[in-house]
Amino acid sequence: MSAEALFLSEIAKLKLRVIVRSVHRILLRAALIFLIICTILLTIEKLGFSKFGESVSFYVISVGAALFAALLISFVRRKNFLNVLIDIDTRFKLQDRISTAYEYVKFRKKSDFSDLLIQDAATKLIQLSTKQLFPLKFSFLHLVLLLLILINAALYSSEYLLLGYKSKRADPNKAEKVSTLLRNYTISRPEIKKTEKASQASEYSKKLEHLAKQLDNRSITQDQLFTSLNQFLEEIQAEQTRLAHELDAKLKAARIEEMPILKVPKLENLSVDKLEKFKMLLNRALSNQIPDSIDQNIETLHELHSLEKFLSQIIDDFDESKSFPEEFAEPQGNQTHGSQYTNDLEKAHDDPKSSKNYEEFLSRKKGGTDTAGRAGSDRSQANGRDLEDELGLQQGHSSLAGRAKSTGQKKASDEIEKSPGPGIQDNMMSSQAKNYLVHIRSLTDIGESKLKEEDIIRTYRQEIESILQKEDIPLNYREYIKQYFISIGLETADSSQK
């Protein structure tokens, strides 16, 4: 091989190496630019100004822009191959042998010494290995790249760790609130007769109590609580189905279906209200002589319905909070979403409509037949009417206390609450069931009452009596209920005197 051919083959190797290095630099620059973009945008995202990370197009555009910019920079800063050779000459103290030889070969310059020069340059090039010519240096750019990778990893991992932590650790306020709700429920549960069903119900109570304890001790994560509640709900639903079948069988056995005035609905699909209504109708049909087994069965079903609704409510709340986990991390003023969730629960607790189920559980302590908790609920009334329609019975309108018009003018509940005067005080609120939220419509306008207290009480008493007269209340219960309301009125009178 001639000196020139040898030299050219070495130059070709160098050129290949230069191309590889150029590609490496382009990729390095592109990676740097991409990571810089990511760092800036992630920081912006962390600061809460905008959101980019979830969009695929964001990454595609970023990578494209980085590659384009890297290509542009490489094009602007591209080095002539001759300059690469000069750099090699300088680094290896070759005294411009390679660059001069390349120039003489490339431009076909003639000199008496050119052959000698090319041969000399080829010899020198062969002596140098590729690693020597293009050493793998850990440059400043690599250091910056490493730093950016670490920064980005930290930014990403912090997000995930935070999410993981937040998803694993139940919010203390929320946990406390849920624990209180569970405990309240178990405390306020009605006294169930000492039967085999009662033992099952107490088992559920124990479970609720256990969950409440776990939340108190912080020994359960949010996910675990969620799973437990779900399992518990499924268990209750299964039990509900079983009990419905059992009740159906018992009703059949008691030949209830054969009664002309009662049509047994599908018990599995009955809501709490319908079930209650059904029990009321059954009671009426059987002249208040429902067999104990059936009565207890209905009670337990009712109990399970209530429990199911209660659990569904909590699970729904959890579902909402789990659907937007990132919101937990984002502060809104001084209030986090965790506390927002707690507030939601509080609202649910305070709001008569949303906390209906919960209140319903609490109302159960007054007895399975106590419908005061449903007073003022249009839906429950409608449900009752639906059931009556379904059963083919028209028993007349049941006007509950507080529904009667006093002035012929309807007032909003909040207005009623604000209305001063003793006439607006709900006596039932003084009882243990302060969460009944049953409002007896004010007889006066909002503001200072001009009526005497005795007049207001009298009006109420008359109204109650008229309701009792109209209401389809079992005969033996009428007097009892009447006495109850009278006792409330007397109590109010006593307290007002005091």
Next chain:
Amino acid sequence: MNINEKAETIQRNYERIVNELAKIIVGQEVLIKHLFTCLLCGGHALIEGVPGLGKTLIVRSLSKILDLKYSRIQFTPDLMPADILGTNIVKEDEKGSRYFEFYKGPIFGQLILADEINRASPKTQSALLEAMQEEKVTVFGTKYHLEPPFMVLATQNPIEMEGTYPLPEAQIDRFFFKLKIDYPDQDQLQEIIAKTTEDYQYELKGVIDTDSILEMKSLVKQVPIASHVKDYAIRLVLDSHPGNAHAIEQIKEYVLFGASPRGVQSLILAAKVSALIDGRYNVSIEDINDVAKPALRHRIALNIRGETEGIDVDDIVGEILSNVQTQ
């Protein structure tokens, strides 16, 4: 003899000269190298140094080694151009008729030592101009070619300025190199004492002849030089001008005018010889750097401020080199 052998001959001849001169000259390797470079480039050198450093001895020894016709001209204020060039004298033949015959002056040698050149009047100094530039002299309208290789080695004393005539810029530019003889160090002085005050016998031999010198001269211009090296030399010269955009502050402050195009010619040619001496077949930037000071120092003229502040042109050239390398 192929080109490779010719190139090797240059290196070998240089080593011979150095070794031969080492018999009588102590140290001064750089000076000897630059003198050899001047010889191969067909240039002339102005040697500057205080008295007693062996300027004359070096030139005389070199003439013996190179086997060249040696002439020495001692420049004095009353020296006339004719004393250098020669003159027509009236002669009478056998028939009694008179005629002019040109009597060649000392310039008609091959290696001319113009000792203390700054002591002669500018008129006399200028008598060297044509000879140095065109290697010919014109006397009474008749041109006389000088025998190649023709080389003027002028010396001057930088300290004794009284009664001297500084060389005009036009003349000084014609010198290929301005060389400086450094003061010998202790070891070199020991050796000098040993060689001059004791019974030291030496005999200088001619190591190369005129033909060899001419052959070597013809090779010098063939040495390849890359474009970027040429660019470097050009930038170096341009940067010596105070009006240049890339000129350093020192140039702008202390320099009246920079190097002429002869400067870059000197740089390139001298670098080529330097490469051949080094056994290479191409000129490198290091070669340019090696010859930058002798090639440029006499071509950069200091202004009044530079002169009064005693600025050394070598320092300025050094700064230019540093500046050009970082560009």
